[in-house]
Amino acid sequence: MLDYAIEAEALSKRFGDKQAVAGVDLRVPTGAIYGFLGQNGAGKTTTLRMLLGILEPDGGTRRLLGSERPLSVAARVGYLPEERGLYPAMTAREAIAYVGALRGLKLGDARVRADELLAAHGLGDEANARIRTFSKGMAQKVQLLATFVNRPDLIVLDEPFSGLDPVNQQDLENMIRAERARGATILFSTHVMAHAERMCDGLVIIAHGRTRFSGSVDAARAHLPSRVVLVTERPLAELHALLPPGSTVDILPRSATDTGNAYRFPLPPGGIEPLLARLIETGSGIRDMHIERPTLHDAFVTIVGEADAPAETREAA
Numbered sequence: 128m129l130d131y132a133i134e135a136e137a138l139s140k141r142f143g144d145k146q147a148v149a150g151v152d153l154r155v156p157t158g159a160i161y162g163f164l165g166q167n168g169a170g171k172t173t174t175l176r177m178l179l180g181i182l183e184p185d186g187g188t189r190r191l192l193g194s195e196r197p198l199s200v201a202a203r204v205g206y207l208p209e210e211r212g213l214y215p216a217m218t219a220r221e222a223i224a225y226v227g228a229l230r231g232l233k234l235g236d237a238r239v240r241a242d243e244l245l246a247a248h249g250l251g252d253e254a255n256a257r258i259r260t261f262s263k264g265m266a267q268k269v270q271l272l273a274t275f276v277n278r279p280d281l282i283v284l285d286e287p288f289s290g291l292d293p294v295n296q297q298d299l300e301n302m303i304r305a306e307r308a309r310g311a312t313i314l315f316s317t318h319v320m321a322h323a324e325r326m327c328d329g330l331v332i333i334a335h336g337r338t339r340f341s342g343s344v345d346a347a348r349a350h351l352p353s354r355v356v357l358v359t360e361r362p363l364a365e366l367h368a369l370l371p372p373g374s375t376v377d378i379l380p381r382s383a384t385d386t387g388n389a390y391r392f393p394l395p396p397g398g399i400e401p402l403l404a405r406l407i408e409t410g411s412g413i414r415d416m417h418i419e420r421p422t423l424h425d426a427f428v429t430i431v432g433e434a435d436a437p438a439e440t441r442e443a444a
């Protein structure tokens with residue numbers, strides 16, 4: 128088995144005078160769920176199109192399921208493009224079966240598979256309804272199901288969650304996990320950090336057309352320190368007065384962010400016990416104290432922000 132379902136190095140693409148992708152490196156291990164994150168216009172869709180062979184890169188290399196010619200493995204790939212669209216005159220069954228036939232299934236088999244998928248995902252009664260009668264979200268769901276029709280080894284989804292209601296988002300999460308359990312590799316782009324955080328074995332974050340981070344969700348979060356959240360009945364100044372002079376700055380920084388009576392500050396190197404012990408000793412009315420790990424949202428903002436910072440600031444950081 129291949130180690131990586133997708134390997135790309137230094138991919139680049141220019142449209143006129145716009146450098147859409149300026150050097151994307153990306154590796155997705157076989158059998159993993161990977162998230163592809165980046166701000167609007169960062170180059171995600173352009174990169175996905177190059178990976179799949181829809182666009183020819185100006186530079187760099189790509190390998191899809193071991194092949195340098197992505198279109199030659201198209202029958203083993205499922206793709207949900209950013210631009211949605213099915214033929215409005217087709218029924219849901221025909222629309223899915225049509226994609227199956229394009230991906231190399233026999234039409235009869237593709238129809239059977241379409242019925243199975245529709246029934247398993249709450250659209251069994253709609254199999255013979257025409258796409259034009261569907262809501263936008265329902266049509267998107269049919270298109271998503273079509274992505275899975277050929278039981279692909281590699282599934283690439285461009286913002287698959289956008290436009291789906293929470294129940295259908297959950298259904299899609301389950302579908303993606305089930306595809307991984309079957310052995311498929313999944314790469315999806317998203318702006319919703321919660322999905323990436325919950326589901327992904329790894330992430331690639333790009334900014335301004337370049338890869339800025341590649342690794343696990345935990346490694347992304349490790350870009351930021353954990354923080355202590357302290358909720359007390361007393362104002363911060365009073366707490367400082369209770370603590371021994373000289374030690375307070377270390378264990379309860381004056382720079383702690385104050386949101387009402389909750390204070391947030393970086394986890395001190397010695398942990399929270401010395402501060403906790405002192406606060407208990409002095410009867411400071413603790414209501415809550417816990418360690419808060421940075422979220423992927425925070426890490427994403429930091430990583431993308433570093434890419435925006437001038438070079439000298441970046442080096443100094």
Ligand SMILES: Nc1ncnc2c1ncn2[C@@H]1O[C@H](COP(=O)(O)OP(=O)(O)OP(=O)(O)O)[C@@H](O)[C@H]1O
Pocket residue numbers: 142143145146147148165166167168169170171172173174209
């Ligand atoms: N066909 C095209 N012609 C000209 N410019 C393009 C074309 N496709 C993309 N671009 C430009 O390339 C840049 C990257 O676009 P791309 O769609 O890849 O970003 P994205 O990360 O997918 O963004 P979003 O999250 O908003 O979908 C943008 O500045 C976009 O305007």
